[in-house]
Amino acid sequence: DAGVTQSPTHLIKTRGQHVTLRCSPISGHKSVSWYQQVLGQGPQFIFQYYEKEERGRGNFPDRFSARQFPNYSSELNVNALLLGDSALYLCASSPRQGLTEAFFGQGTRLTVV
Amino acid sequence: AQKVTQAQTEISVVEKEDVTLDCVYETRDTTYYLFWYKQPPSGELVFLIRRNSFDEQNEISGRYSWNFQKSTSSFNFTITASQVVDSAVYFCALLSGGSNYKLTFGKGTLLTVNP
Numbered sequence: 001d002a003g004v005t006q007s008p009t010h011l012i013k014t015r016g017q018h019v020t021l022r023c024s025p026i027s028g029h030k031s032v033s034w035y036q037q038v039l040g041q042g043p044q045f046i047f048q049y050y051e052k053e054e055r056g057r058g059n060f061p062d063r064f065s066a067r068q069f070p071n072y073s074s075e076l077n078v079n080a081l082l083l084g085d086s087a088l089y090l091c092a093s094s095p096r097q098g099l100t101e102a103f104f105g106q107g108t109r110l111t112v113v
Numbered sequence: 114a115q116k117v118t119q120a121q122t123e124i125s126v127v128e129k130e131d132v133t134l135d136c137v138y139e140t141r142d143t144t145y146y147l148f149w150y151k152q153p154p155s156g157e158l159v160f161l162i163r164r165n166s167f168d169e170q171n172e173i174s175g176r177y178s179w180n181f182q183k184s185t186s187s188f189n190f191t192i193t194a195s196q197v198v199d200s201a202v203y204f205c206a207l208l209s210g211g212s213n214y215k216l217t218f219g220k221g222t223l224l225t226v227n228p
Contacts, residue, residue: 033215042117042204042218043158056214088156098213100146104158 002027004093004105012111013081021076021108023091031055031094032074033102034066038087049074050097078110086112115140115209119219126195127227134190134222136205142166144210147181147188152202152221161203164188195226 005024013019025032031050035043045058049068063079078085088109092102116139126132138147149161162172164181172179176193192199202223206216 031214035216040220042206042220043216045215045217048214050214056212058215090156090158092158092216099208099216100163100213102216103160104150107156109156 006091006105006108010109017081018079024073025093029093029095033092034076035090036087081112083112115207115217117207117219119222121222123223125225129194131193136188138207140209142210146208148206149190150204197226200226
């Protein structure tokens with residue numbers, strides 16, 4: 001069975017640009033969560049989507065948005081990129097809204113220059 | 114509010130040594146879960162263990178063992194006879210009943226096992 005897949009693996013963007021990151025959850029999982037991991041820190045919660053609805057949002061500016069599609073895949077969008085947005089973005093897949101079982105993808109490493 | 118503290122930023126040991134990674138958590142919820150994840154250089158978070166707040170029994174899995182003590186709000190992780198392949202960043206995380214949709218992570222401990 002395929003695990004959680006994220007694309008792209010690496011990405012370099014310029015300040016002010018927009019970026020879209022993608023995540024495909026494990027088959028049968030209906031919850032997708034997004035986390036930002038800045039170098040040297042633990043992952044920070046950004047969003048959770050369950051059954052295509054936003055169920056939780058972390059302390060991130062409105063430049064960050066996300067959505068979940070009917071097939072439960074998800075996109076994370078970041079507008080007006082700042083240097084501080086450079087990070088590893090991790091997607092977590094879970095069968096339920098509660099994250100007692102959460103499986104992570106390999107992440108997308110975003111560099112903003 | 115939930116909080117996880119991993120006071121050890123970096124630990125370096127020689128192969129075959131035992132090593133313990135510390136984790137202290139804070140939550141007001143009575144129902145919660147604690148996790149340990151391993152993050153190798155590839156970036157993926159690899160699940161190691163989950164404990165719920167009602168089960169304080171210690172657990173052993175091969176060379177790994179976990180000590181959960183509610184009295185001190187700690188959930189420590191011991192690797193016995195460490196190996197070079199154990200080198201990674203280890204994260205402790207908390208999933209609290211009132212916010213069961215998000216994991217709260219500590220800052221991680223970088224473990225380096227030298228041959």
